[in-house]
Amino acid sequence: xxxxxxxxxxxxxxxxxxxxxxxxxxxxxxxxxxxxxxxxxxxxxxxxxxxxxxxxxxxxxxxxxxxxxxxxxxxxxxxxxxxxxxxxxxxxxxxxxxxxxxxxxxxxxxxxxxxxxxxxxxxxxxxxxxxxxxxxxxxxxxxxxxxxxxxxxxxxxxxxxxxxxxxxxxxxxxxxxxxxxxxxxxxxxxxxxxxxxxxxxxxxxxxxxxxxxxxxxxxxxxxxxxxxxxxxxxxxxxxxxxxxxxxxxxxxxxxxxxxxxxxxxxxxxxxxxxxxxxxxxxxxxxxxxxxxxxxxxxxxxxxxxxxxxxxxxxxxxxxxxxxxxxxxxxxxxxxxxxxxxxxxxxxxxxxxxxxxxxxxxxxxxxxxxxxxxxxxxxxxxxxxxxxxxxxxxxxxxxxxxxxxxxxxxxxxxxxxxxxxxxxxxxxxxxxxxxxxxxxxxxxxxxxxxxx
Numbered sequence: 001x002x003x004x005x006x007x008x009x010x011x012x013x014x015x016x017x018x019x020x021x022x023x024x025x026x027x028x029x030x031x032x033x034x035x036x037x038x039x040x041x042x043x044x045x046x047x048x049x050x051x052x053x054x055x056x057x058x059x060x061x062x063x064x065x066x067x068x069x070x071x072x073x074x075x076x077x078x079x080x081x082x083x084x085x086x087x088x089x090x091x092x093x094x095x096x097x098x099x100x101x102x103x104x105x106x107x108x109x110x111x112x113x114x115x116x117x118x119x120x121x122x123x124x125x126x127x128x129x130x131x132x133x134x135x136x137x138x139x140x141x142x143x144x145x146x147x148x149x150x151x152x153x154x155x156x157x158x159x160x161x162x163x164x165x166x167x168x169x170x171x172x173x174x175x176x177x178x179x180x181x182x183x184x185x186x187x188x189x190x191x192x193x194x195x196x197x198x199x200x201x202x203x204x205x206x207x208x209x210x211x212x213x214x215x216x217x218x219x220x221x222x223x224x225x226x227x228x229x230x231x232x233x234x235x236x237x238x239x240x241x242x243x244x245x246x247x248x249x250x251x252x253x254x255x256x257x258x259x260x261x262x263x264x265x266x267x268x269x270x271x272x273x274x275x276x277x278x279x280x281x282x283x284x285x286x287x288x289x290x291x292x293x294x295x296x297x298x299x300x301x302x303x304x305x306x307x308x309x310x311x312x313x314x315x316x317x318x319x320x321x322x323x324x325x326x327x328x329x330x331x332x333x334x335x336x337x338x339x340x341x342x343x344x345x346x347x348x349x350x351x352x353x354x355x356x357x358x359x360x361x362x363x364x365x366x367x368x369x370x371x372x373x374x375x376x377x378x379x380x381x382x383x384x385x386x387x388x389x390x391x392x393x394x395x396x397x398x399x400x401x402x403x404x405x406x407x408x409x410x411x412x413x414x415x416x417x418x419x420x421x422x423x424x425x426x427x428x429x430x431x432x433x434x435x436x437x438x439x440x441x442x443x444x445x446x447x448x449x450x451x
Contacts, residue, residue, distance in 0.1 A: 011139060013053045015070035016041040016165075019077050019084040020060040022380040028084070034061050035447065037166045039183035039230060040076050040103065046159035047131050054165055059084065061170040066091045072138050076103035079359050080383040082113065089118040098143055100134060102127060108360040109379060125149035126188075128158075155188065155210040160221045174226050174254070175431035181256075182224040186215045186244060190232040192260070192298060207236050212247045219251060229257035233284075234273075238266045245269070248276035254428075256280035258323075264309040270316040279428050281313055282321040282352065288339050292328040296364075310347035317424035319432075321350035326403050328356055332393045336402040340409055349419055349429055350436065351410040352446065353403045354384040385445045407440035 018038050020029050037058065045054050057064050066088075073092045075085045082105045089099040101113060102123030113122055121143045123130060130147040137143045163182060171180035189207045219227060234257045235241045248255070254277045261283060263270060273281075285306055287293055306322060313320035322343055326336055343351050358365040358374065359382055368374050373390040381388050385403075387396040394402075409415075416433040423429035439446040 011071045012051060013069065013071045014045075014048065014055070015068060015073045016045060016054065016056045017073060017075050017085075017088060018056075018058045018060070019075055019081040019088055021080040021084055021383065024381065024386065028059075029448070030060055030063070032061065033170055033172055034058065036171050036181035036183065036228060037163065037168070039161050039185065041074075042161035042163050042166055043159070043185075044074065044076070044127055044131065045162040045165055047127065048135065052135075054162070056162075056165040058166070058170065059088070062167065067095075070097055073097055073099045075099065075101045077105050078103065079105045079108045079357075080380050081105055082109050083378075083380045086113065086116045086118060090116070093118040093120075098138065100143070102149075112379075121145060121147060123147045123149060125151050126153040128153040151188075152208075153188075155185075155208050156214065158185075158210060158214060158218075160218045163222060172435065175427050177226050177254075179223075179225060181226050181228045182222055183228045183230045184215065184218055184222070184224070185230045186210050186212075186234070187231045187236070189236075191236050192233075209237070209240055212240075212244050215244065216247050216251065219248075219253065225253055227253055227255040229255060232258055233260040235259050235263040235266065235269065238269050241266075242269050242272055245272040245276040245278070251277070253277045254279045256282070258282045258284065260284055261304050261309055264304050264312040267312050267316065270312055270318060274317040274424075278318050279425050280319045280321060280350075280432070282323050283309060283313070285309070285322045286325045287328055287331075288342060289328070289330050289335060291330045295329055296325075306343065306346045306348065314347055314424075319349040319423055319425065319429050320347075321352055322346070322348040324351065324353045324406075325356050326353050326406070327387070327389070327391050327399050329392050331391065331399075333398050333402060336399075336406070340402075340406040343406075344410055344415065349423060350432065351406060353406045355387050355399065355403055356389070357382050357384045358389055385448055403445075404440070404443060407436070407445070411437040411440045413437065 018041055023029055041056050045056060048054060070092070073089065075089060077085055085101055089101065092099050098120040099118065100121040100123060101119050106113060106122060106124060110122060110124065113119055121134065122145070124146065126149040128149065130149040134143070134147060168180055173180055187207055187209045191207060256279060259281045263283065286296065286298060288306060310320050324339065356364070358368045368389050375388050375390060375396065387400050390396060391399050411433060416430065416437060420426050420430040420433060436446045439448065
């Protein structure tokens with residue numbers, strides 16, 4: 001895709017890069033197409049005032065010249081992206097081009113990034129409070145070593161993400177749609193405090209909501225036909241969710257998002273979600289073992305059986321994805337097999353098994369470090385897909401096999417056919433299931449490389 005650019009003035013060429021990651025053999029993960037484009041850099045570009053020459057590169061799907069010309073390089077990503085970010089920044093640093101890094105990955109390994117010596121500035125927290133200052137300091141040639149945006153940015157009046165700067169050909173499309181899935185944010189924060197998760201540590205536990213009108217306006221401006229809401233729990237506040245879903249209904253779009261298990265207590269709101277275009281809901285089931293849920297501070301989730309959750313979503317006409325964590329303290333090879341069996345028969349439409357990831361800064365990382373159970377500090381592999389710790393009741397290899405076995409069994413062609421036939425939206429469920437089936441056939445996680 002060719003993007004028209006106005007001539008830039010000196011010092012105003014900003015290159016935004018979403019780093020990829022490395023695999024177990026140290027090879028760069030790069031393919032022809034990814035699941036959907038990240039919203040972070042298009043949104044940061046939208047925060048940038050006119051007069052700058054902006055480029056966005058997704059390192060996971062784009063082959064680009066490392067000697068790319070720029071006056072400022074901005075990188076952001078999650079923990080697995082940080083080693084690649086260091087390598088990218090090193091090349092620009094050696095050429096005297098300033099580099100800035102931010103994002104949730106910074107929270108986990110800030111010291112590693114600082115010690116690398118390749119970043120001009122490191123941004124802690126959210127971008128909105130500090131991005132104007134960063135740009136002004138850059139123009140003066142006086143970038144600071146660190147900026148702190150905190151986690152309390154106001155969400156009213158946010159600009160529309162600049163997806164026009166993204167090469168849309170490089171992303172998967174749902175069947176029947178000419179454009180990829182586009183991510184839209186409606187809130188930040190999470191009311192839970194899961195011991196394995198950095199979301200509340202980065203965004204806080206207090207929920208902050210965008211005005212519903214702002215969300216609707218952004219979707220209209222994007223011209224999106226299928227939206228992925230990036231919130232960690234769209235039903236954290238059921239009343240606000242109902243307001244949002246009612247406003248979405250006239251748009252005639254399709255959408256998916258993440259839900260907490262407590263959404264099953266509000267079947268009337270789930271029906272409204274379906275009426276507003278919700279086709280897929282990723283639900284944080286995490287584990288079917290009550291003791292596991294208590295250990296990670298989600299004990300209340302054990303009170304709602306997964307079969308009931310699946311029934312509520314099915315009755316509403318929404319396909320449910322059971323998001324699971326394999327490798328918790330009470331998991332065994334046998335219990336994970338039983339979990340897979342139960343999920344197959346639960347009525348869930350999709351299964352996403354994630355390997356427990358003890359990221360630095362999280363409670364479970366501190367525990368495993370004390371117990372000597374971390375296998376290494378190769379943060380490229382701290383991705384929820386590779387095993388980076390020693391499980392309590394099995395070997396790392398057994399845990400990895402249990403995750404792959406769950407995918408292969410859940411996404412057998414016969415089971416896909418049965419679930420698709422029963423689904424409210426047969427084409428959506430069939431198309432996405434075949435995407436997952438192909439990943440399982442290749443021995444890969446469906447979100448491999450999507451970080």
